[in-house]
Amino acid sequence: MKRKLSTILVLSLVLVPLMMGGAVAKTLKIGSMSPLTGPYASDGTDIKNGVLTAIEVFEEQGGIPGYDKIELFAQDTACDPKQAVAAANKLINLEVAGVVGAYCSSSTIPSSEALSEEDIPMLTPASTHQDVTDRGLPYMFRLCGRDDDQAPAAAKFIKEALGAKTMFVVDDKTTYSQGLADGVVKAAKELGIQVLDHEHVNQGDKDFAAVLTKAKATNADVFYMSLQGYSPAALMTLQASRIGMKSQIVTQDAVFQPKYMEVAKDASEGVFLTYGYTDPNTPEYKAFEERYVPKYGAIAAYATYAYDAATVLLNAIKAAGSTDPAKIKAELMKMDVQGVAKQIKFNEKGDSGSAYIAFKVEGGKFVPYWDPEKGMLK
């Protein structure tokens, strides 16, 4: 008897959600996909907060005629391809007009396949891997830069601004970090920088003593670390300074998160990183800062891109006057606006271009330092 009861309970748990669905009138639904649990929950939360801020601002500015309300369905991908596809299908069922996400390239790629079957526009604020837009999906857009743009910029910076002759490269074996590290190694070799070694660590590692001791022994001019997220980067920076490594540390855009300095403290001073050029003096950025910081804390790498992604999506829907994907796409392609993070104009692939510059950590802040075109910025 008790057994049957639990059987029925489980069955009803199985069946009830399967029967759910259906639409509520007069609400514009948009979706977001990012890891809200698991190791990348912090970056995923930044993305969700960015989108929420965008909706808030957009509604205050009048919203979209014909809709009372814009509702966000934030889905957790946990950076797991299977869950990402489930989340995408859930959003398809909810009949969202567009999706902002996902974070990990390995989640974005399979879930965009599912979304594209139903012609739902997807705008990723964080997946930098080439294949995200190179597969030729018509409704895939990207707000952040591409790995194959960042790598040459980083190599050029190391060669020209730092005058380095040798470098030691480390990555943590994710689609993003390894792809970028490989690109940097290739570009550096072309520029005549000697790559002494290319080491790997694993995701989730905390102890980098062995690899850092190895790097210290090579005495390279530059220690390039390509890690997924600020957290391992902060740990590695701190440990490098503890063992007294003298190489100049250069890193990449995933580290652009104020928490990095909070954890690595003094060790982070003087670290260089490449990041898409964001002008903190534009009125757009200032307005975003005023709204975001009191509510969610310091602005991190992906919050601005997520905000821009949601804003351009909502503006396109407004201009199109409907949620018809073809019309939204047409409006998106027409767009040429100044966002919070950068100037947004999509090319035929769905990329919005990238202008990577080098930042330096100075006094606990990211300060623009060098531009591939203009050279030193000070």
Add this chain to the structure above:
Amino acid sequence: MIQEFKKIWKPYLIGLLWLLGLLWPLLGIHPDGTLSFARTFTVWLYIATGISICAVIYLLNKSDALGPVTAPIGNARKALGAFGKTVPTWVWLLALLVVALIYPQVTNRYAQDVAVNVLIYICLGLGLNIVVGLAGMLDLGYIAFYGVGAYSYALLNTHFGISFWATLPIAALLACIAGCIIGYPTLRMRGDYLAIVTLGFGEIVRIILNNWMSVTNGPNGILGVKAPSIFWPSFAEGFSFELLYLKKLHYLYYIALGLAIITIISVRNLNYSRIGRAWESIREDETAAELMGVNTFLLKLLAYAMGALFAGLAGAFFCARMRFVSPESFTFLESAMVLSMVVLGGMGSIPGIMLGAAALIVLPEVFREFETYRMLAFGLAMIVMMLFRPAGLIPAKRVGTRSEEKEG
């Protein structure tokens, strides 16, 4: 009711105070050197109210005070059960099959997606059941075989263009071989030693998949895997067959259903065959089984191979369905998940494992509404289910203790 209450109020109150004590340092001590109590107390009050409501319902139920409410339901269930017994089993199975067949016609995409996941995990759970439930060997690295199956299809398809159907037996065979390779060195080990070695093998397979760039493309995974295809008669220009890719979710659902049915039938037959009984004898007492002439070495290896076979099939299908495969899908947590399905459903019980797989896949989806609280609720649900049904949702009929339980 009152008596029950008298029995538990003391530990109950201590438990709640204990919880408050555990919560406060996490919520009430601030880095600026101040202490606060309000937030802790609010959170605690919510939790305490929730627990109290559950406890009251539990107590009422135990003392039959809920009789007026539960009695009709119980009676109806009894009547239904009696009616169920009069109908032969095959009718129920047929009904279940019909429901499964028309399911994609009446449900939406998301529901189909979840159902496909459930079916994949039914294959995995039943495969693992051979190793854990029948042969009594604790395997924490089972997902490695699933990975072998998935990568077999991805590589064979992208490099040689071999179709899904042709790859299925190859993937199963490769997974079998992997099962033997991993099984062989572990045959001398028992219980938890076996558990950690299988866990180690599982991690090794994942790390190799993640690092062997030239073959597996490392963390980038393999893109551009083709969906399963069939030859479909076409009458456009005379009669011919054309190659049709089954990309739509409901086609994939039927393939998954087919695989799951094959798995269920094979595992059931294995279970009741001489081999199944030999496995159970090994589980109960290995020395005695050997004495009775059971070739324990071969049979344990066979258990690994058979378990791996179904994981290989499921893996190939998983890859075909995602049309993409990357090492992130084969972490230790996935192994633990499949093991949970087997234990939660009831070791050795086929309907139990099916229910367990459904529960563990659907629960996180139900909890999707909770966003960040999703996994918290899931962990809690796992504990609660285990506490209330420690032998599984539908325990197997023939149960004995597993051999290693007697030691210790």
Add this chain to the structure above:
Amino acid sequence: MDYFIQQFINGITLGGLYALIALGYTMVYGVIQLINFAHGEFFAAGGYVGVIVLSYLTGLGLLETHPVLCLTASFALTMAYCAFLAVGVEKVAYKPLRKQSRLAALLSALGMSIFLSNGLMLTQGVYDKAYPSELFQGMIQVGGITISYLQIMILCMTGVLLVCLNTLVFKTKIGMAMRATAQDKIMSSLVSISSNRIISLTFAIGAGLAAAAGIMVGLYYGSVRYDMGFLPGIKAFAAAVLGGIGNITGAMLGGLIIGMVEVFGAGYISGEYKDVFAFIILIAVLYFKPTGIMGENIDDTRV
């Protein structure tokens, strides 16, 4: 040579931390034959409570004036907190399942692990929490070898805790009761040892050690994170089994070996395969000695 010694020091530091966590696994296993998957979460909770207490003391300004006192206090409070946490977890999630199949308790432990790590995430936020950095900065340079004060502190602390534990288990009445319970619950209850109390005590001690490891990891690596318990938990479990699960000396040895293999594997061969080396050593040892290095023979070959 400098390089070798440097890596050796790295290895021994990491190994010491693994050993501390592995002890909790092995003690719990010794008494109730349960692989406590939630043990890694006790370690993470220790790291968090440590940072909470230390930041609070910093906020009060006490850390600058009385650093030693503050550190002692935070160690004591954190270990006590985790001991209480572990006893609570044991009473809720494991005790009702003690008479059931061991896999039921294993699953409950897994659920507890997911629950606790997500609980930490929800109460403490998804971002890393930084430790106050003023403690133990600086290092000693001997030739080309660098040893930071933190490494020395970790080694000393680990050594002290291990000696304390050994004394407790092998020299005191309580330790004797623990060993008796581990060997035979029914017999020990006949000589009026309360097995419930001993099991709770074992959980408390194991979690206390994990909590100490948690603070040291926080100080050493500079920050803590809600999911930090998972990976070290698995490594420590491997260490405990390698040494022979249920054996305290074995767990220490196992922890050191796993730490060393990882560091030397990463330092001399390849960083990305370091976990593979650790597991291969584990598998090789268990292949030739199926009950671990120091494990007694639990095979049914015993008569």
